[in-house]
Amino acid sequence: MAPYKTFRERGIVHDTPKPLIGNINLLVLLGRAPFLKLLVDRYIELKDHKIYGFYNMREPFFVLRDVELIKRVGIQDFEHFINHRPMIPEAGASMFTKSLKELKDDKWREMRNTLTPSFTSSKLKAMFELINECSVEGVRYIEEELLKANTGEIELEMKDYFGRFANDVIASAAFGIKVNSFVDKKNQFYTLGKSVAHFSYLVMLKVMLYGIMPSVMKALRIKLFNAKKIDYFNSLVFDAMKYRTEHNIIRPDMIHLLMEAKRQFQQNGIPEHSTEHAEFNDEDLLAQCLLFFFVGFEIMSASLCFLTYELCQNPAVQAKLYEEILSVGQELQGKPLNYNMLSKMKYMDLVISELLRLWPPAFSLDRVCGKDIDMFDENRELLAKFRKGDVVVIPIIAMQRDPDNFPEPELFKPERFLEENKGNIKPFTYLPFGLGPRSCIGNRMALMEVKSIIYHLVSKFELVPAEKTVQNMMQSLKGFNMQPKQKFWIKLVPREAA
Ligand code: HEM
Structure with missing residues (x-):
């Protein structure tokens, strides 16, 4: 099909696309301008339109x-928009096509349905200990570094720090192994995981080339991920399952929940109305x-980096959060933090809600139209026509930064989410x-x-801007990255010394 006809034919407002790159801004592509800012600005400009078009390379x-x-x-x-757009449409079958995000329709x-029971509050409550342990280790690491440095304060690059924390949480809560990436900096789980999960420039380039010339990439059998690295996780999970089955071991983590889900799935058999059947074998797990x-x-x-950044920039918010943490600490009377106490922290909730408004890490989401549909409003006025295969995008960050939806959108104001103000949110x-x-x-x-992790960090340290802390975060996010080139530097000052 000739490219760049869709929006013209359907009468949808859009910018004139450029050959190959479509509406992707060249400066963004070269990593010189922030994609997020352009996304927000364009959305705000097109106030009078219900839909607008964007050619992502050649894809409308x-x-x-x-x-x-x-x-x-x-x-x-x-029912017309069940599926997400595949991450790499033409990359063919891979382990990722079996993941929940990529699966389609009945599968x-x-x-x-099989996985939902693994994410209930009671299951997560059991997992809390594992996560909290990683937070305690993370804070202990900073205390030890402070002792070594003997300077009374310490500057840390938070993307590296939270990457290690998030890694240890996944290792423990999902894969069932205990690692401490703060101490054992080069452990295999961390180094391999980072190289698989981190969307390196090379992976991004391959994704783009799949967008521009899918058949060439497919013919050349260019793989996005290194199979050997995936194999490491493969054996990790399979060995853990085998060991646990043989030794009758139960650990309240994802492997256990997924093993349970698999058992349940196999017991229930295939649902009657299902046309395509999901499997649940070890590979699916x-x-x-x-x-x-x-x-x-x-x-x-990423979320944690932005949160600590905003807490540095908004000392009054941080002080209020610290107050809440102190009162929880008092209630705990020296006992370790638990899930119930954490769930009671109202101001913490407001702060995190505001973080996810200003910096939603999944900044847009998509759905693919599976069956043609004409949408009408209550007056039978045509709202939109979608055809099978159309990709629709919901630009979360732009909606959440639109002054019509959130007044003074650039400001970090957790109070927007107070019970009495929530009604103002459309x-x-x-x-x-x-x-x-x-x-x-x-x-x-x-x-x-x-x-x-925020509870433990803020209870022990005051987070303040360091010399290298970015001034204008949005302008510093270049290309498609949600990370400034200068990274996320922050100074941590122990509370008792503050
Ligand atoms: C602050 C952190 C997170 C944010 C903001 C976030 C946001 C999102 C968003 C926007 C979607 C797409 C939803 C849609 O299309 O309507 C999504 C899907 C998903 N998320 Fe998260 N997520 C977060 C953390 C997590 C974590 C920790 C897990 C796993 C333990 C997870 C597992 C998933 C899965 C499996 C899907 C696909 C669901 C499906 O297709 O049925 N997310 N997430």
Whole structure:
């Protein structure tokens, strides 16, 4: 099909695309301008349009601006928009195609139903200890570094720091092994995991080339990920399952929950109405573990970096959070932090909600139209026509930074989410975890992880800007990265000395 005809033919507003790169800005592509800023600015400019077009290389994306349409796609007409766009459409079958995010239609439905019970509050409560242990280790590491440095304060690059923390959480909570990447800096789990999960420039380049010339890439059998590295995780999971089965060991982590889910799935058999059947063999189980690794590593460390950055920039917010932490500490009377106490922290909730508004790590989400649909509003006015294969995009960060939705959007104001102010938030304009049946399955786990490490960090240290701390974060995010070139430097000052 001739490229760049879709929006013209459908009468959808869009910028004139450039050969090969479509509407991707050249400065973004060269890593000189922030993609996120352009996404937000364009969204705000096109205020009067319900949908606008964006050619991602040669692929047309229908960007939704209208909340009614977003609700229809995500919830009411979900049956027409069940699937996510495959991460790399033409990359063929790989372990990732078996992961929940990539699975389609009935296979997705069955896997989602199978995995959902693993993410309930009671299951996560049991996992809390494992996560909290990693937070305690993380804070102990800083205390030891401070002692060594003997300077009374310490500057840390938080992406590296939280990468290690997130890694240890996944190792323990998902893969069932205990590592301390703060002390054992080059442990295999961390070094291999980082190279797999981190979207290096080379991987990004391959993804782009798949977008521009899929058949050539496919013919050349260019692989995105190194199979040997994946094999390491393969044996890790399979050996752990074998060992546990043979020795009757139960550890409250993801491997255990997935082994249970697999057993349950096999007991239940195949659902009657299913046309395509999900399997749940060991490979399916590994695929979910790897997905959790990807999400856990990049998304979690990015969220934590932005959170500590905002706490540095907003000392009054940090002081209020510290007050809450002190009062929880008093209530605990020297006992270790537990899941229930963490869940009671109201101000912590507000702070994290505001973080996910300003810096949603999944800054946009997509759905693929599976069946043609014409959407009408209540007056039978045509809202939109979507055809099978259309990719629709919900630009989460732009909606959450639109002054019409959130006044003074650049400001970090946790109070927006107070019970008495929540009514001012228009429905479907705040979607950090997505919406509808395909929303994030790991949201509770994510929140638990963020709260646990932030509780321990802020209780021990005051977070203040360091000399190398970025001044204007948005301008410093170059290309598609959610990380400034200067990285996330922060100074930590022990509380008792503050
Ligand atoms: C702050 C952290 C996180 C944020 C903001 C986040 C956000 C999201 C978003 C926006 C989606 C797409 C939702 C949609 O299309 O409507 C998603 C999907 C998903 N997330 Fe998360 N996520 C986070 C952490 C996690 C963690 C820790 C896990 C795993 C333990 C996880 C597992 C998943 C999975 C498996 C999916 C795909 C669900 C499906 O297709 O059914 N996420 N997440």
